[in-house]
Amino acid sequence: MTQPVSPPRGGTGQASPVSELPAWRSLAARADVRTLSLLGVLAALVVIGGITKPDEFLDTRNLQLVLTQASVIGVVTVGMTFVITSGGIDLSVGAIVALASVWATTVATQEYGFAGILFTAMIVGVGCGLVNGLLIAYGGLVPFIATLAMLASARGLALQITDGRTQIVTVDTVLKLGERDSYLLGIPPLVLVFAVVTVIGWLILNRTxxxxxxxxxxxxxxxxxxxxxxxxxxxxxxxxxxxxxxGIAAFLLIILSGSGQNTNGNLYELDAIAAAIIGGTLLSGGRGTITGSVLGVLIFTTITDIFALNNLQSDVQQIAKGAIIVAAVLVQRRTASTT
Incomplete structure (x- = not known):
């Protein structure tokens, strides 16, 4: 027989509905509120885009473009979510994407066709992750320092490989994935890959x-x-x-751009961290949400698209993103102080 829960001392005797729930249900309730809030923000942005540029924004091709652009940074954000949830940080993701993309598009690599490009992009990404992991886990370096060093090194190596030039992809099977003929039921292949990575990431984080x-x-x-x-x-x-x-994101970027450049992935680390934070992943670690991170990516990508369609300057866009990040962190601190 369960005993009634007595009100806390010094309180009013009235407990909130959330506080009466078991701990895991309380967390789930807060997660639902965050998800609904993010969906509300995304819906508001869609309305704004539809009002300001109805013909362009609501066009099917534009919506496909938004999802395609979100796919590349979205895959990076899934990995970033895991790292931040563990209490770490990875400032090198953008540079790793650049290095993987240029290494996978060299003339020697392209001679091996589709498989060669895909394998090289993934193995370069994993190799850089291995170096980061060894330095942090076994070398005792702070994640900020280790990944900052990787950022500089990977960018420098990418520049050395390309000599500042753009490497054009000539493999037809790779280029065709970026064409509309390869869309499945109107969905670009890149979006399908992003969806698969998201589902796998959600299952790993929540069910394993x-x-x-x-x-x-x-x-x-x-x-x-x-x-x-x-x-x-x-x-x-x-x-x-x-x-x-x-590595996966680098391959998607190769499909999207049809080339490899040492400037690829510029500021991806900031976008991925920001998307994870506004999605509800705790910057200090201990809580992460793949669903929230994906919604964060979609919010930022939609903002970028709306600004581009309305010919607004990029500096204003960056200010808006910065304001959203600050607001998200303040909300996190407020939530943490009340739990």
Whole structure:
């Protein structure tokens, strides 16, 4: 027989509905509120776009373009979400995308066709993630410093490979994936890949031991270690995962642009971190949401599209994104202080 819950001392005797719920239900309720809030923001942006530029914004091709552009940074954001959930950070994702894209589009690599480009992009991404993971997990470097070093190194190597030139893709099977003839029921292949990565990422984070260990490490690394979790190995795996996502994103970018450039992935790290934060992933670790991160990506991509269609300057767009990031962090701090 369950005992009635007494009100907290010094309180009014009236508990909020959320506080009366078990801990996991309380978190789920807050997650639902965040998701609904993000959906509301996205819906408001769609309305704004439809009002300001109804013919252009609501055109099917424009909506396909928005989803396609969101796919590249979205795949990177999925990997970033795992890293931030564990209490880490990865500032090198944009540079890794650039390095993977130029390495996969060299003349020597293209001789191996579709498989050669895909394999090279993914293996370069994983290799960079391996270096990050080893430096952080076993080398004892702070994630900020280790990934900042990778950012500089990967950018420099990408510039050295290309010598500042654009590398054109000549493999037809890769180029055809960017054409409208390859769309499946009106959905671009890049969007389908993004959807698959999102679903897999959600399942791993929410339905597997790996996901629970990631959250535990981000919440309290020492407690996770005492509970039997190999914290160093877990962190290594997480940066490998982030690198893999960067490799996939590089391949999608190659399809989208038909080329490899050392400037690819510029500021992707900021966009991915921002999307994860406004989506509800806690910057200090211990909580992550793939669904929120994806909605964050869609919000930022929609904002970019609306600004472009209305011929608004990019500096105003950056200010708007910065304001959204600050607001999201303030909301996170307020929520954390009340739990």
């Amino acid at each position: 031991t790996f996901g629970r260990r990631t959250v535990a490490v981000g919440g309290n690394a020492e407690a996770a270690r005492l509970a039997g979790i190999d914290v160093r190995r877990q962190r290594l795996y997480l940066y490998l995962l982030s690198g893999l996502c960067c």
